[in-house]
Amino acid sequence: MSISRRSFITGSAALTAAMAAAAAFAVSRPVPGTYGDAGPRRPVIDTDALDTATEYDYVVVGAGAGGVPMAVRLAEAGHSVLVLDAGPATTDPDVYEVPAFHLFASSDPEMSWDFWVRHYTDDRLHGSAFVRKRDGVLYPRASTLGGCTAHHALLMLAPENDDWDRLGRITGDPSWNALVMAEYQARVREWLPIETSPAAILAEDPTLARLVTAALVDAGQLAPPASAIDLNRGTIAGTLLDPNDPAAIEAYRQGVSLVPQSTRDGKRYGVRERLLEAAPGLQGRLAIQSDALVERIRFDTGGPRPRAVGLEVVVAPHQYGASPVRRTLTAAARDAARRTVTARHEVIVSGGAFNTPQIMMLSGVGPAAHLRAHGIDLVHDLPGVGGNLQDRYEMTVVTEFDRPFSVLAGKTYGAEGDPGMTEWRSGDPNALYRSNGLLVGIKQTVAGGSEHPELFLFGAPSNFTGYRPGFAADGIRGGDHFNWAVLRGYQKSMDGTVRLRSDDPTEPPAINFRYFDDGQSSAGTALDLRAMRDGIERARSVNATARRLRFGDAATDHEIYPGPAVTSADDIDAVIRRDAWGHHASCTMPMGADGDPRAVLDARFRVRGIDGLRVVDASVFPEIPALFPLMTIFAMSERAAATILDDRAGGGAGGRTGGRADDRDVGARTALSGDLGHDHDLDLDHDLRTDGTR
Incomplete structure (x- = not known):
């Protein structure tokens, strides 16, 4: 491939624009203050609410992406809300807060739930990540306040408009559309900060700058013409700095961008912060109980339809079998720790794509034959519970350089005396650790796919080939690897299951994603393999371009994964089938139209055939949305709150209203009587910190 002078100038101008805009953005952010003991204090928050009250209007199971935004809005509207989470309230502060440490967050034993999942029914189809003694591939989840927003890589991409329109078509509810959902996406941005990596990373490291420039040059045919570059604003056609620009999404725009991350002043920001920042102003209405494992939902079956009336909960740390630091309780200890929780209005399950269907099935809601096989009394036969499991396909291309990246020199990722931590703690807007490491992204359409982009590539100085034991340490070792991650959105060949192993609430379920139509050949498999191959x-191609741009630095590299010998389409497909992974499990409690036998929920999040029970998390989607789903889940949670309030006010009987957020007084401040307790207080001035270090 030859590089024309015009292409090089365009790429260089684009990089200059990106760096200038990002630098201006970074320095315009306020530097956080450093407070000593005499500094400003925030109110303390109780996270042992069940010590003082066990009855609430709404009980939300799961303090993650689906549960928290909704819970806050319900409390703001004047209702008493209990948020339960099976994980701890506090985790290692540096591992949690530092964006550059997200691989460590994904393997922090204090908050990790390590599921071992199958990609195929046939053992022989798995690759080297399959651990036979665990009968699966490692799939890290997080159990703590914030759920998986406590450990994810912080990347934030808005959904495509068709994600919402498609949901309307599937459910038969026209109020699910991009225009209506724009309101809820705007509500998310009221509380969700988004930043980008410091531009100084590229200014300080010519090799990384060369890789980013190569992406701009190589993907130039996907981008607007050079005339669209605005050096004053630091944008290309208004979108370089922010790929979430609604105009870019509307135009199905492809090409290179900076990578938005969910941080505030260089610290992780997720729904943990949303919950704990809202709670002081909602005392008496928003209650939190950590270390609370839900055993089952309680039902009143005396009426024409079962009604959810509460939960059985065991309050004790690290009970669940997926926890690396599991603490097994005796039967007597479990009985002593068990609490009965009552929901006056509704129980809302937001436990995620694995645990929400598990809780439902343990409670007697799910496929009748499967429940009877485990000796569980049937409350309601819903065959779709735990089916339809979907995820992304992801792969990486990893190159090894002949020397470490200069920007990583001396950095020890939190070890004693680490200069990177000194910079980060100082509030330096150019500190390396303010970045999640994802320096550049490429959106791209797929041949045979839809009009909007279905591939996303993102580059980072890392050595990552999927989730396997030791992935965090492997990812940073040496400081001389660069990783292009390839993510295939909107896959067409995955339809997995979540099934009980037993009736024990502490035992993780059996999970089989059934990749590539469970190893079979199909039109969907062919399309997904081609998309991944294109990525x-x-x-x-970007790496090859970077080698040709080696003017300002002497570093050389070679590909180590998949490896230079893997070149033919058949060989690449074989590696993809063997080694692909995912990290966005979804769709196991899908919404659907009336009459759809696989639909578990209606379009208003209600479990079909049961009163007083809803689901609000990633499991509700009938098809996995967006390239990265978190912003979609946040907006869905905001809508769920408005829908619940609308139904409570009597406006949702027809099931066809959009449940607008402003239909209720979400600013209500009517406190319920009663003290929710002060036995397990957290000092928010220290951002839920413990004394642990890493």
């Missing part, structure tokens, strides 16, 4: 070829 790998794009990453290799």
Whole structure:
């Protein structure tokens, strides 16, 4: 491949624009203050609410992406809300807060739930990540206040408009559309800060700058013309700095961008912060109970339809079998720790794509034959519970350089005396650790796919080939690897299951994603393999371009994964089938139209055939949305709150209203009587910190 002078100038101008805009953005952010003991204090928050009250209007199971935004809005509207989470309230502060440490957050034993999942029914189809003694591939989840927003890589991409329109078509509810959902996406941005990596990373490291420039040059045919570059604003056609620009999404725009991350002043920001920042102003209405494992939902079956009336909960730390630091209780200890929780209005399950269907099935809601096989009394036969499991396909292209990246020199990722931590703690807007490491992204359409982008590539100085034991340490070792991750959105060949292993609430379920139609050949498999192959070829092409741009630095590199010998379509497909992974499990409690036998929920989040029970999390989607789903889940949670309030006010009987957020007084401040307790207080001035270090 030859590089024309015009292409090089365009790429260089684009990089200059990106760096200038990002630098201006960074320095315009206020530097956080450093407070000593005499500094400003925030109110303390109780996270042992069940010590003082066990009855609430709404009980939300799960303090993650689906549960928290909704819970806050319900409390703001004047209702008493209890948020339960099975994980701890506090985790290692540096591992949690530092964006550069997200791989460590994903493997922090204090908050990790390590599921071992199958990609195929046939053992022989798995690759080297399959651990036979665990009968699966490692799939890290997080159990703590914030759920998986406590450990994810912080990347934030808005959904495509068709994600919402498609949901309307599937459910038969026209109020699910992009125009209506724009309101709820705006509500998310009221509380969700988004930043980008410091531009100084590229200014300080010519090799990384060369890789980013190569992406701009190589993907230039996907981008607007050079005339669209605005150096004053630091944008290309208004979108370089922010790929979430609604105009870019509306135009199905492809090409290179900076990578938005959910941080505030260089610290992780997720729904943990949303919950704990809202709670002081909602005392008496918003209650939190950590270390609370839900055993089952309680039902009143005396009426024409079962009604959810509460939960059985065991309050004790690290009970669940997926926890690396599991503490097994005796039967007597479990009985002593068990609490009965009552929901006056509704129980809302937001436990995620694995645990929400598990809780439902343990409670007697699910496929009748499967429940009877485990000796569970049937409350309501819903065959779709735990089916339809979907995820992304992801792969990487990893190159090894002949020397470490200069920007990583001396950085020890939190070890004693680490200069990177000194910079980060100082509030320096150019500190390396303010970045999640994802320096550049490429959106790209797929041949045979939809009009909007279905591939996303993102580059980072890392050595990552999927989730396997030791992935965090492997990811940073040496400081001389660069990783292009290839993510295939909107896959067409995955339809997995979550099934009980037993009736024990502490035992993780059996999970089988059934990748590539469980190893079979199909039209969907062919499309997904081609898309992943295109992504790998794009990453290799960018690397080749970077080698040709080696003017300002002497570093050389070679590909170590998938490896230079893997070149034919058949060989690349074989590696993809063997080694692909995912990290966005969804769709196991899907919404659907009346009459759809696989639909578990209606369009208003209600469990079909049961009163007083809803689901609000990633499991509700009938098809996995967006390239990265978190912003979609946040907006869905905001809508769920408005829908619940609308139904409570009597406006949702027809099931066809959009449940607008402003239909209720979400600013209500009517406190319920009663003290919710002060036995397990957290000092928010220290951001839920413990004394642990890493």
